[in-house]
Structures are given as C-alpha cells and as structure tokens.
C-alpha cells in the first residue's frame with residue numbers, strides 16, 4: 209500500500225471516528241423503535257455488563273447501614289445555578305453552573321452537580337420511572353448527575369466511582385397543590401418542544417424547589433451504571449423513596465409538549481426509560497433514616513396533607 213492511500217485511510221478513519229463520538233448519539237440508540245431500542249443496547253459499550261441500572265429495589269432484601277446519614281446538598285437552593293434547558297431528543301436536560309456540591313457518607317469524595325434530566329412514560333396514566341421499589345414504578349424519575357471532585361464527565365467515565373446520581377421519583381396525584389417550581393419548569397418546556405432546542409433559564413425555580421419536601425435522610429444506595437449507552441459502570445446511585453407529588457398536568461406536559469425529533473409532527477418524546485436490569489450479586493444498602501418512623505414536618509399545609517398521608521402510607525406499606 210502506497211503512502212498516499214495510507215494517508216487516505218487515516219483521514220477516513222478520523223472522519224468516521226469523529227462521527228461516531230459526536231454529540232448526536234441518538235442515531236445509534238433510541239427508546240421506542242425496536243431497531244435501536246433498549247433490547248438492542250447489549251451490543252453497545254458496557255450495556256451487557258453485570259452491574260447495570262436501573263433495578264427493582266426489594267426493600268426487605270436491602271442491607272441496613274447505620275452509617276448512611278443525611279445527604280448534604282450545598283447550593284441547590286440557588287435558582288441562578290440553572291443555566292439552560294435543552295431537548296436532547298431522548299430527554300430534557302438542564303445544565304448547571306459550578307457550585308452545587310454533594311457530600312454524603314459512603315461517597316469517597318465531594319461530587320459536583322453538572323446537569324439534571326428526567327425519564328417518563330406516557331403521561332399520568334402510564335408511569336415511566338427507571339427504578340422500581342418493591343415491583344412498583346412511579347410517574348417520572350429525576351436524575352441529578354454529579355462528577356467526583358469536579359472531573360469532566362469524560363474523565364469521570366474512567367473512574368469506577370466517577371459519577372454520583374441522585375434519583376427522585378415524581379408521582380402524579382390528583383388534588384395536589386400546584387408547585388410553583390414544577391409549573392415554571394413546564395412553562396419552559398414549550399420553548400424546547402423540538403429536538404436540539406435550547407433555552408436560557410431565568411432564575412424562576414431552583415433544584416431544591418423541584419425536590420419539595422423529600423427527606424434527604426431516607427435513601428437506598430448501590431453501585432450501578434448509566435442507564436443510557438454506553439451504560440458505563442461508574443455510578444454510585446442514591447435513590448430516594450419519598451415521592452415528589454405533582455398535579456397530573458405536570459406529568460402530562462412532558463410527552464404532550466416535547467417531540468423526539470426536529471419536527472413537531474415527529475414521534476412524541478415519551479417512554480424514555482430503560483427496563484429493569486438484574487441485581488446479580490450486588491446488595492442495596494438502606495440509610496439509617498429508613499429505619500425510623502417518618503415524622504411530619506410542621507410546614508406541611510393542610511391541602512397538601514391528605515395526599516402526603518396517602519403516599520406515606522403507601523411507602524410505609526412497602527417497607
């Protein structure tokens with residue numbers, strides 16, 4: 209082979225390589241088309257591994273760890289840290305400014321929040337959480353993605369504990385008080401209806417506001433993976449079982465407003481969750497706070513009290 213054709217091959221290889229690692233990964237995997245849906249992901253990256261996510265958390269099988277205390281979140285109440293919202297075609301992603309820090313027992317370092325996104329089904333009637341608790345799924349799941357010691361995401365993928373994800377469940381509940389934060393979030397969805405659209409956020413809601421009154425002392429912890437290809441097995445998961453209750457309209461807004469393509473006539477962005485993966489020989493740990501009866505906060509207002517009671521009863525029943 210002469211040097212000129214070698215040069216050609218190198219150029220071609222570089223082009224192919226660039227195309228493959230480009231930002232638009234949705235050409236190679238998807239959720240709803242059987243040709244590229246989750247059943248086909250086993251051929252991609254680490255998706256056929258043995259510590260994959262999401263999982264069903266069977267609460268009687270969890271291992272109580274009295275050292276797992278309250279998760280500490282610094283800066284999450286600052287609305288100016290939410291920079292922009294983008295429709296990625298596979299989820300809606302919010303970019304976070306520097307300065308949101310997570311520390312907790314069982315985490316080997318301080319982790320910095322980089323972004324958050326959600327997974328959902330087909331509105332309030334069709335749940336779409338990724339994790340399940342005692343074989344039960346929920347309307348939606350919120351993932352806050354952090355990297356260890358403020359590493360870039362690319363570098364974090366090389367560390368077996370490089371990424372920490374905090375997972376929260378949203379549950380559509382009739383007669384729930386409207387949430388200013390979630391109303392504001394869904395108002396912004398209209399500006400990113402099509403894939404690739406991005407809008408700046410205006411400080412009208414914070415991450416802490418979206419989390420509502422979830423008890424940060426009550427959580428499950430396990431080692432798993434990213435739930436999208438390449439399914440890298442680098443994630444320390446912290447899953448909070450207390451539900452964020454939202455009006456059904458909030459959950460319905462996601463699939464009804466968002467398109468998975470650049471055309472409004474394209475398929476809806478919906479059912480963007482990965483099916484359950486097997487636990488294998490892993491153990492899920494339960495935090496210290498899961499062993500004590502949940503006390504009601506004095507700030508719970510009467511109108512929010514009844515649905516909260518129902519959901520607390522539902523969760524307690526599962527434990």
Ligand SMILES: *[C@@H]1O[C@H](CO)[C@@H](O)[C@H](O)[C@H]1NC(C)=O
Nearest residue numbers: 248249250251252255256257
């Ligand atoms: C996934 O791994 C299992 C066992 O390790 C193997 O039997 C199976 O063929 C693999 N599947 C693919 C698509 O690579």
Ligand SMILES: *[C@@H]1O[C@H](CO)[C@@H](O)[C@H](O)[C@H]1NC(C)=O
Nearest residue numbers: 305306307320357358359360
């Ligand atoms: C964290 O990383 C980001 C992006 O590389 C950088 O802009 C920021 O200054 C870093 N923060 C700290 C506290 O080092």
Ligand SMILES: [Zn+2]
Nearest residue numbers: 325327351435
């Ligand atoms: Zn996710």
